[in-house]
Amino acid sequence: MARGRRKVNTDTMDAKIEQQKAVLEKAKAKYEAEKEVLADLIKLRNEMRKDELMEAVLKSEHSYTEIMAFIKGETEE
16 A cells, blocks of 8 residues: 555645744844844954054054054065
8 A cells, every 4th residue: 555645734734834934033033133142242342352452552662653554564664
């Protein structure tokens, strides 16, 4: 006896489709929230680096022009 595909009515299939849409929407909302957290963390890290860099520049014995030339890779000739 051959096994055939189980018949599913369209109402059952529609319910499964709606259920999967809900699952997908929930996952999308979680993804968007996590993406926002990541963006905030990156922004905070960049602000901390900027502050650290400014503090190093202020404490440096080199002039602003010397520091900028170094950062840009310009060599003294």
